[in-house]
Amino acid sequence: MKVAIIGLGLIGGSWGLALRRWGKSEEGKSIKLEIVGFDVKATQRSEAEKQGVCDRTTATPMEAVQGADVIIIATPPAAVRETFEDIADHLVNGAIITDTASTKRQVLRWAKELLPTTVSFIGGHPMAGKTSSLEGATADLFKNCIYCLVPAPTAREEAIEAVARLVEIIGAKSHFIDPDEHDSYVAAISHLPFLMSAALTNLTSESEGWREISKLTAGGYQDATRLSGGSVPMHLDICRTNSDAIIGWLDRYQRNLSELRTMLENAGMIDERGRSRSLESTNSVPLQEYLERARLARERWEEEKARQPERDEMAEVVNMPSKRELQAEYTRMFTGGFFGKRRSNDNGSNEQPRKK
Amino acid sequence: MKVAIIGLGLIGGSWGLALRRWGKSEEGKSIKLEIVGFDVKATQRSEAEKQGVCDRTTATPMEAVQGADVIIIATPPAAVRETFEDIADHLVNGAIITDTASTKRQVLRWAKELLPTTVSFIGGHPMAGKTSSLEGATADLFKNCIYCLVPAPTAREEAIEAVARLVEIIGAKSHFIDPDEHDSYVAAISHLPFLMSAALTNLTSESEGWREISKLTAGGYQDATRLSGGSVPMHLDICRTNSDAIIGWLDRYQRNLSELRTMLENAGMIDERGRSRSLESTNSVPLQEYLERARLARERWEEEKARQPERDEMAEVVNMPSKRELQAEYTRMFTGGFFGKRRSNDNGSNEQPRKK
Numbered sequence: 001m002k003v004a005i006i007g008l009g010l011i012g013g014s015w016g017l018a019l020r021r022w023g024k025s026e027e028g029k030s031i032k033l034e035i036v037g038f039d040v041k042a043t044q045r046s047e048a049e050k051q052g053v054c055d056r057t058t059a060t061p062m063e064a065v066q067g068a069d070v071i072i073i074a075t076p077p078a079a080v081r082e083t084f085e086d087i088a089d090h091l092v093n094g095a096i097i098t099d100t101a102s103t104k105r106q107v108l109r110w111a112k113e114l115l116p117t118t119v120s121f122i123g124g125h126p127m128a129g130k131t132s133s134l135e136g137a138t139a140d141l142f143k144n145c146i147y148c149l150v151p152a153p154t155a156r157e158e159a160i161e162a163v164a165r166l167v168e169i170i171g172a173k174s175h176f177i178d179p180d181e182h183d184s185y186v187a188a189i190s191h192l193p194f195l196m197s198a199a200l201t202n203l204t205s206e207s208e209g210w211r212e213i214s215k216l217t218a219g220g221y222q223d224a225t226r227l228s229g230g231s232v233p234m235h236l237d238i239c240r241t242n243s244d245a246i247i248g249w250l251d252r253y254q255r256n257l258s259e260l261r262t263m264l265e266n267a268g269m270i271d272e273r274g275r276s277r278s279l280e281s282t283n284s285v286p287l288q289e290y291l292e293r294a295r296l297a298r299e300r301w302e303e304e305k306a307r308q309p310e311r312d313e314m315a316e317v318v319n320m321p322s323k324r325e326l327q328a329e330y331t332r333m334f335t336g337g338f339f340g341k342r343r344s345n346d347n348g349s350n351e352q353p354r355k356k
Numbered sequence: 357m358k359v360a361i362i363g364l365g366l367i368g369g370s371w372g373l374a375l376r377r378w379g380k381s382e383e384g385k386s387i388k389l390e391i392v393g394f395d396v397k398a399t400q401r402s403e404a405e406k407q408g409v410c411d412r413t414t415a416t417p418m419e420a421v422q423g424a425d426v427i428i429i430a431t432p433p434a435a436v437r438e439t440f441e442d443i444a445d446h447l448v449n450g451a452i453i454t455d456t457a458s459t460k461r462q463v464l465r466w467a468k469e470l471l472p473t474t475v476s477f478i479g480g481h482p483m484a485g486k487t488s489s490l491e492g493a494t495a496d497l498f499k500n501c502i503y504c505l506v507p508a509p510t511a512r513e514e515a516i517e518a519v520a521r522l523v524e525i526i527g528a529k530s531h532f533i534d535p536d537e538h539d540s541y542v543a544a545i546s547h548l549p550f551l552m553s554a555a556l557t558n559l560t561s562e563s564e565g566w567r568e569i570s571k572l573t574a575g576g577y578q579d580a581t582r583l584s585g586g587s588v589p590m591h592l593d594i595c596r597t598n599s600d601a602i603i604g605w606l607d608r609y610q611r612n613l614s615e616l617r618t619m620l621e622n623a624g625m626i627d628e629r630g631r632s633r634s635l636e637s638t639n640s641v642p643l644q645e646y647l648e649r650a651r652l653a654r655e656r657w658e659e660e661k662a663r664q665p666e667r668d669e670m671a672e673v674v675n676m677p678s679k680r681e682l683q684a685e686y687t688r689m690f691t692g693g694f695f696g697k698r699r700s701n702d703n704g705s706n707e708q709p710r711k712k
Contacts, residue, residue, distance in 0.1 A: 294553075
């Protein structure tokens, strides 16, 4: 089996290391695994060879995919499109293509538009939650992580099964999800937090008192701004290919902050001119309840996460959607009906789009 | 020397452990250090005795402060007021009182209102940045941390020097700051991030799709919501005693997010109905610049923090304000002139209040 990895950063590198480790197992040996890598940066290619991420690298993506059974595209979102264009005419019939981009709707559109119908595209997104470069790549990066899989409607069932098997091989858990839900969910838990972090960093560091303010910064500020230090090209692509979902969550977030502001105003012992207010004129109950809801929800989330591994062991069967289910889902998506329905729930509501 | 610690949580407990370690040194032995502790919870008192946080505990704060040279109040902000009321009539002349609350203006007002003029109050706030309970207390908690000191205008110079010396003894760096700046700065770097975190936790966990969304959460979400898991009574007090400063920063933060929303809209490849937009009609330059500014600022901040220890060693002299400087500062503060000036800079400006 020949695997091509396009994009040799943290994710591509970790895919390579995890697969090569498996290649040394009995099963791996029997299928004669060969891994070919490509990255636009020559330095990255030689570094990848040095780290043993792949058997060899090539100077172009076209050479890398020649005769490849499986192609893993681990570039930032926008480069996935370019890669599709580059490799489309060089794919063997029946090739299996997957990516690792953080947004999925746009990638699936590009696959439909640019890839031949003789190949199967199964979008992927590992929830590995780590920002780093090739140096941080490890065979264990995906261990126990949720790996979202979003097969194109034209993907063959065996191809979907093959990708699910590869995900299992690298130690992750396949999680089949439709592209619209995927993009909305990660907008809430990943893209919005990134923008919250960037906004805090810009607000504070561009304020006039920053030289003095920064002296007092400690662990809280460090955590709250950590995400803003991530890769700009990657996050720019994420924002561009998921703008509508992010804006939807950002609007709800802003409404939530506005409600919080009212609670602060009512609970405050100091008025807007900096003078003391009489305690009798304040009402701190709504603010207290708000903070208690958050503390409790955070605690519950942490407990759930701690329980995850044992729950996963109980549910060993991969919950793979049937071909018919997929077809129905995607027909809706590509004819636009799904988006139309989704947006109608979005106006003025403080809720996340209703699940179908 | 007799020290009373009121409130035996993480901060009070760590003060006790750090002072008792010093008590075993030559200098400590020569002054015959005795530490008496009090906490409203009896279980906390016996736990503190077990952990060796103090020599003995008392059943009331009045007993604890009897004959004490130094009193450290390490309760949540609102309980500082109650403690002042409890102990005011039981203090020896010349006693030195300090607190550890996260907001300072309100505490200084209470000190002026409730404490006798025969004692010296020096407000304190260690930037230790850790949320935990007595079990987490350690003699090294304050090591190399910035310790804000906000002396009352009536505090004797020797008392201020004594507190600065105690801060040095526990391994922290004294940082003299006026109460208004303190409260504004910590609102930006600590209280706003806490509320951002609480709002994200509530928004996501109360959304309809949460059961499915939560499956995809990973490291980014964990960091972004971490602060929301902190103590509600403490944060409620912080919000109530610093409401005006927090609201000021929250308003600027919301304006910043609204600008970001416009950039997202312009850069997005997907319109608000979920349809692809032509690339020519998008403009991603402002968004890219915004994200690059944040990434760069975060990087610079990290570099500065890494350099901090060596810089601190170069500047060993504690930068203590003179009595006259303090008096002038506080007269302004308590007559309201300072607040008046501050607010006038606040309207519509995206900047943090101008430094005097």
